[in-house]
Amino acid sequence: MSTTEPAIPATLGQSIPPDTPHAVSVSLPTWKSNVGYEEGKSWVVSRMVTGYPRFYIHKIIQALATLIVRKYATPDDGCLLLHSHGAALRCAEFLQSCKPCAQSDVRILDFAPGGSDPDSKDRPKPIIFAVIHPLDCAKLAKSFWQHTGEGVTSRRAEYCRRLFDEGLLVESGHASLPLKLSKGPRRYKKDLSYDDEPPPDAVQNGSTAGGLENGDRARFLEERFGRNLGIEMSERAKIAVRRRISGSLTADTDIDEALETSKDNREMRDVANFSVSDVYLYPGGMNSIFSTHRMIMLARGADCRKSICFGFPYIDTLKVLEKFGPGALFYGNGSDDDLDDLEKRLASGERYNALYCEFPSNPLLKCPNLDRIYALSRKHDFAVVVDETVGNFLNIHVLPFADVVVSSLTKIFSGDSNVMGGSAVLNPQSQYYSLFKQTWSEHYEDVMWPEDVIFLERNSRDFVQRIARINSNAEAACNALLGHPKIKDLYYPRVNPSKKYYDARKTPTGGYGGLLSATFHNEADAAAFFDDLNFDKGPSLGTNFTLASPFVILAHFTELEWAESFGVDRNLVRFSIGLEETGDLVNKLKHALAAIPL
Structure with missing residues (x-):
């Protein structure tokens, strides 16, 4: 691959x-900027103001970590900020279980607001x-951060940085005052509410008036025009999000409707005795997978058993x-040949903790035979975890x-x-339901x-409407690309050989994603195609705008031959x-197809 530094795109x-x-x-x-990012080239990395949160630690988080090291550690130390004490313990254990950190001095600092609270008896x-x-x-x-999703989000770090700067966030050995969340930093409160228009001169040349400080324009616009709820509404927002995930809400609704609905949700999730209490929220999708893996190992006490990763x-x-x-x-x-091999292993006495698969997979959009997998799991005592993100x-x-x-x-x-978020949903008809529920x-x-x-509650209010349009647009995109002589292969659930397995699980009103x-x-x-493509181009998926990525270059740059051994081509967009x-x-x-030379 060429590494010549090209002209720098403005974006x-x-x-x-x-x-x-x-x-x-x-x-x-x-294409070169993606390769340059993977190679750590300064002409790319030095221009990045952000990145996908598990692969790029947000600058707000980096700044807070630097301040903590400066005050509580030494210049020879690093700092990873995590969302719970349990996560910090897991991180410390992981570091000390691996070389070169096995004998390293790793310690945990818990931070809380300073002060005193006469009404509280407990720390x-x-x-x-x-x-x-x-x-x-x-x-x-950094690998622990990436794999587990246990790192703090940038909004949490932003809030904590403000407290730290004001001397209100200290190492918990010196703290005893519980945090009292407000609607946000004080700069948003002066003469403003989410229901009021900003004054006519509120935004001038990148600075703001009416209680907003320099640099806050983007956040004000995101929050004011995003119609967010106050922070004190977060518990209600969680309920609304969980109801949408449970399938009890099948129409676009605001939070009041989401909280008041009493519709039976069984027809969507199609499982008897299913309820919203079977939905658990996590700070990211990868964290939901990592946490589920941890929970199943705790539940089954089967640390001696391997898991199965089925499909790329x-x-x-x-x-x-x-x-x-x-x-x-x-x-x-x-x-199906892989399933034949697994069945032989199981018949010979091999036992496993759980099988993990995607439906469909990313990026090849393949679907496994879930009916057969689940039947095998019941016969041979392993759990099945399905990632339905795509x-x-x-x-x-x-x-x-x-x-x-x-x-x-x-x-x-x-x-x-x-915003980041994730979920895990338990099946009340599972043979492990009682055990998992307890765990x-x-x-x-x-x-x-x-x-x-x-933010997640607000964004998901029109989830149902958006899915229908995206399904339709994807069908049109598939039709435009399918069979084109400049394309080697096209992957989409409707045209893949595994379509029959997708169709077996497709809802009556569903599409192909x-x-x-x-x-x-x-x-x-x-x-040539990617460079000419007039879409946003970057990591992630599922955005309201079309987003393109040379996914294999970004996800598997150091293992391209390994990925290609499973049919995952490095020249994939x-x-x-x-x-x-x-x-x-x-x-x-x-237009982008026409840019490919003959």
């Missing part, structure tokens, strides 16, 4: 969407947790199964054929690309930051289809 490194302080995507608008629950480690362990600590997965799922626990049996093709529950019914269903709410459930009750940590929940991938005959063709006008979307695809 390189900017957030997607633009001017969004907590965006979860970043502009990498050319308050801290709100941010720091793992202090030698700089030699920084790469390993999103990168970190396999890493979690391999690094946290006894390891994994990996079936990278996720084929399909989503409005398009597919997978809960009846899984013990746990996980999803990234960061994606299409949110759509706005400005979740004992070990589940509700660590979602209130502001993040509020918003994700599809195309491969090209060589890198030059892929790069993945499309996450959005809400644009259909004709305009198709024309942009055709």
